[in-house]
Amino acid sequence: MFSGLSFTVAQGEGLLLEGPNGTGKTSLLRILAGFGAIEQGALELKGADEELTIGQRAHYLGHQNALKLALSVEENLTFWANFMGQSVSSSTIADHLGAFNLESLSSYSAGLLSAGQKRRLALSRLELVSRPIWLLDEPSVGLDTASCALLADAMSRHMAAGGLLIASTHTDLGLTFKNKVNLGDLGGRAT
């Protein structure tokens, strides 16, 4: 996949993964989230309590939205909040839906939503449960310009609060990233 890759991301900073398709951007994010194994090298998270893995300190957003179509918008968010160990009131959920202007759809079943709305619902989950690391794999796919702006706001709020952000994208996310890594010129073979 790729080799000789090393990077550090300090608090409040973002790392942008670039490179053509198939050079391992998604795999890197999945490895960070704990879904893959690395042959050599190590991933460390300094300054956090030791037993929690990186995955348990992170949010991962892949191409799938992890939404149950039979459940309503609010039930989906309530479940994920409870599952991540945080009980939430319906008003906090309404606020987070408001951040991606979905608040009027809270009682509708997720199956009725369009692709863009489902994506925004998945994104609203990131801020609902506070976790320091965000691993976003092409988060802006399927979003219109207004929603991309909302996404950019959410990401900047996250970094301003001292969170880490590692994202891969092909379109401009409306954010200036301090450090970038291009997996293409790291000898990333399209496997």
Add this chain to the structure above:
Amino acid sequence: MQAYANPARFNALALSVLPWCAGITVLLFAVGLYYSLVVAPQDYQQGETVRIMFIHVPAAWMALACYSVMALASAVAIIWRHPLADVAAKTAAPIGACFTFLALFTGSLWGKPMWGTWWVWDARLTSVFVLFLLYLGYIAIWQAIEEPARAARLAAIVALVGFINVPIIKYSVEWWNSLHQPASVLRADGPAIHSSILTPLLIMAGAYTMLFLTLHLIAMRTEIMKRRIHNMEQAEVQG
């Protein structure tokens, strides 16, 4: 839009008829129960248990009637694509399933003192049990498919295929030497029961029919409302 024209007219019609239906249903039940439990004499053999007949037979009739309504509505839905037809078929199923279950349950309770066992795998009982499974299958088809139009067509086919079971039930008693009582009311040579038993039976049958009619009308109005809700929600979300 033709599809929306007559549901609205149907709604208005149903609303005006409903109070009457409900009133007649309650009246028939009151009179029927009085006749069944008080007026009707004991049977010289079965004693009091003969009274179970007054709720077993109407339930069995309604089980068959509901399925026939479903099959007829399904045929209309497929042939003339009338939007109300599949609403009628879909809403008749749960009510029919209830009547079938009651027919089986009261039949079993009647059979225990008479035949000495709760259940026997006899032609009539088995085919009514299969009818109950057909109802469950029909209801499951509606739940399994989201998109109403496609679900309607598939459910209609299931109802029509299942209809073959109804004549089997009707004539099962004659075809196989069945423990079950052969038809004694709807017969070519006229009813073969004494009027003191026949009157409560017919009144209760009327009460069950009116109850079905009332519940069916209410359920159809609900189904029409649910479809409008589904469309409005979709419009709201895309809006």
Add this chain to the structure above:
Amino acid sequence: MSFTAPHVGFVLVSYGFSTLVLCGLTAIVLWQARSAANRLKDLEARAVRRRKPAKPVNPA
């Protein structure tokens, strides 16, 4: 109807259970009708509000 005859229990149970099931069925049908009607009213109110939203109090 004498309540001391043999097997009268079967009669009572079958009448009682039938009443229970039929009343239950009626209750469910009525309840579904009411909740659908409420949901429809709520949606229609929301649709009306969407078509002509209420005037803001101070059109600053």
Add this chain to the structure above:
Amino acid sequence: MTVFWSLVRRDLVLTLRQGGGAGMALGFFLTVLVLLPLGIGPDLNFLQRLAPGALWITLLLSVLLSTDRIFAPDYEDGSLELMTMGPMPLELVALAKSVAHWLGTGLPLAILAPGLGVLLNLDTLLFGPIMLAMVLGSLALSLLACLGAAVTVGLRRGGMIISLLILPLYVPVLIFGVAATNSVTGVPELFGPSMLILTAISLASLVLAPIAAAAAVRAHMT
């Protein structure tokens, strides 16, 4: 513990909303009960001797029916991945899914079993033992079903492979289940040796099945 029960509650709500998992299992159970006497013949005494075994086999098949829906939906929409990132270990996730599957299909059937046994002219003395045995046994069935579902998640034709994998594991549950039901020598002593062994099987699978299921899911993830 609220994390655990939030998953159980969600799975139960999903099975009830999407075409009634329990309803499907009950429909299947009734259908098999109709086929048996039609095939074997309506002789009541013969059916009575057959009833416990037939009821247990039908329970096994009914529980097996909805097995592939335990992990597959979550795998397909990406929820399973996020669940591995939750505070709760994967073993407890597997346990929660097994409990939800048990409450959704196994338990209702176990409680209805005596009533349904009437169709096979089940001896009324057996009503108590068969209900207790089936309640205990169906827990083991759901746990093993969850293991089978975890192993075959994401595989094409997973549903077919599951039955080959789990049915052999169901054999002890079947043997001791029927033995516990039939342990009636005159007075139905509820806690005979077979019933205790059946309970032991359930408790053992309560511990081992989730661990194996979690390992299987992890194997699928990497």
